Amino acid sequence: MTSNGCCSRQIDCALCSKTSQGALIYNQYPKGQHLPAEKCTQNCIIFMLKGELLVNSEEYPGTVLCGRRCILQAIGSKVELLALTDVEYITYWFTELPLLCEERYKEILEAARAPLTYPPLDIIPKLERLLEDLAGYFKEQPDTCDKYLDIKCQEIIYILTCYYPIQPIGIFFYPISTYTESFHYFVMQNYDKVKNVEEFAHLGGYTTTTFRRLFKNMYGVPVYEWILDKKREGILNDLQYTKQRISVISTRYGFDSLSHFAHFCKDSFGDTPRALRKRAANGENIVVTCKEHNKEQECE
Structure with missing residues (x-):
């Protein structure tokens, strides 16, 4: 087997019944690409890999997101994007975080305070290597493996919660700290699916x-x-x-x-x-x- 063969996947994931549900998505857009303001139906982290992306939201109004930085948008927030240059980024959509260390995340939420402004979070080298590996995986594989991506999601959140100082990561996660209550989550995920109060109550x-x-x-x-x-x-x-x-x-x-x-x-x-x-x-x-x-x- 050649060295190149050792670096290539040896099975056809298209034959697997469990394929990616799109929790992790690789995005690549040319300069000038505009994504109109749209309400997030889940929490979303944008990991910028290359280029400059103009973000307009309540937490990040008129913010230029550059390579090796990331932001978090909570469920229900409205986000507009404009590629100022050719851009590459990975989005991670989630309802609940896949926590490997719940005690650490509890500490982060307890220390979280609303800042005057939300600065994008720098991507540390350990996280950057993981994201670059993921970008390569998406580019090489036409079919993705959901189980593999689930593991990568856990890895991403593990690095964010356990390798960052508590103050900057507390600010980063603050937008979703008010959505941790199950009732609040239920309301934000379902209010646009019901016609009246009785139907809303029955659904929950x-x-x-x-x-x-x-x-x-x-x-x-x-x-x-x-x-x-x-x-x-x-x-x-x-x-x-x-x-x-x-x-x-x-x-x-x-x-x-x-x-x-x-x-x-x-x-x-x-x-x-x-x-x-x-x-x-x-x-x-x-x-x-x-x-x-x-x-x-x-x-x-």
């Missing part, structure tokens, strides 16, 4: 009364008001920044007819969906114009 296995109480204690507002606000936010974002058909948007947010959807938009934003999209195309910044709703039926 709660009685409606218990669900309302837990929600009010955590968020400080009634659940139906919160759902309405999130619905308005999502609709406005889709109308202004996507080219999706209005009928598709209407269905996504649970409206049973276009007329009902149009009435909701006019009540919330002062105009019909088509008019709102036209105003946005002309550069107008559209905001919510309605008064607070007092009827829970509005979110049904």
Whole structure:
């Protein structure tokens, strides 16, 4: 066997029933590639390998992410990306961290404090070698192995939690520290999948009364008001920044007819969906114009 053969995988992973689910993704984009603002449905770590990537989010507004640095975006955050040069980076999507040392992570969360600004985290040599090896793996293999990537995810988090000083890594993980409660996770992962409070409570296995109480204690507002606000936010974002058909948007947010959807938009934003999209195309910044709703039926 040649030396090159010793460095090549000797099996066909495409035949395996357990292939990659995309927790780790290798990204390569040319200069000028724009990824519009999109809400994270999971937590995400961006490991920059080469080039410069402009990041725009609440935690990292107008931040230029250079090679050998990384950032973390929590579930529910909205992130926009622009490649300032040709770029290569790896994204790691997760709901819960694969912790090999839970005690260390507990120490990190206990010491975590919200900073005035979130600086990108430098990638130490040990982590850089692992990421470079992963990049090579993705480039060489058309089919990836989920089991192998699971191990690499554990390795990445082990290095982050156990090889970094507690202060910088505490700042790094702070955005997800408020999402560690299972109820909070449940809400952020499912609020856009339900049409009303009863359905939301049933999905989580709660009685409606218990669900309302837990929600009010955590968020400080009634659940139906919160759902309405999130619905308005999502609709406005889709109308202004996507080219999706209005009928598709209407269905996504649970409206049973276009007329009902149009009435909701006019009540919330002062105009019909088509008019709102036209105003946005002309550069107008559209905001919510309605008064607070007092009827829970509005979110049904």
